[in-house]
Amino acid sequence: MLIGVISDTHLYDRATKLPKTVFDEFSNVDLIIHCGDITDKEILDSLKDLANVVAVKGNMDYLDLPRHEILNINDVKIGVIHGDVVYPRGDRLKLKLLGKEMGVDILISGHTHTPFIDDCGDIILLNPGSPTVPRCPIKSIMKLNIEDKLEAKLIPIEE
Numbered sequence: 261m262l263i264g265v266i267s268d269t270h271l272y273d274r275a276t277k278l279p280k281t282v283f284d285e286f287s288n289v290d291l292i293i294h295c296g297d298i299t300d301k302e303i304l305d306s307l308k309d310l311a312n313v314v315a316v317k318g319n320m321d322y323l324d325l326p327r328h329e330i331l332n333i334n335d336v337k338i339g340v341i342h343g344d345v346v347y348p349r350g351d352r353l354k355l356k357l358l359g360k361e362m363g364v365d366i367l368i369s370g371h372t373h374t375p376f377i378d379d380c381g382d383i384i385l386l387n388p389g390s391p392t393v394p395r396c397p398i399k400s401i402m403k404l405n406i407e408d409k410l411e412a413k414l415i416p417i418e419e
Contacts, residue, residue: 267295267370268390275392295370296342339364343371
């Protein structure tokens with residue numbers, strides 16, 4: 261299964277549109293995971309035109325969404341959170357411990373606007389960054405392939 265992963269879109273409070281690359285890259289995915297700070301329902305509606313969407317509530321969201329989700333895909337348990345309850349922001353040890361408490365193989369979070377792929381051995385931590393308002397040099401999204409082998413790929417956005 262091919263999964264598109266996105267977070268911190270912040271439309272329309274901080275950005276005016278999603279980059280075209282998001283739609284191009286997610287055109288062939290089976291599922292889209294949004295890790296929160298969506299800020300406008302229109303974003304979820306446009307992503308749902310591409311694939312099924314699982315989304316969690318971020319600290320900037322007014323939408324009625326769950327604070328976390330646990331998905332079981334091809335016998336891989338995936339936890340999805342925004343990450344604002346983990347302090348300090350993006351603390352990977354705390355993310356790892358939270359993922360272990362949730363009993364997941366992969367924990368996907370957002371909130372930091374900074375992407376990372378961290379294989380901790382017993383758990384994989386992922387953050388797709390932000391396609392609109394990054395806190396690092398690149399705008400980004402991610403694709404996660406769950407087949408015989410797990411493969412996470414960061415996709416920089418040039419536009």
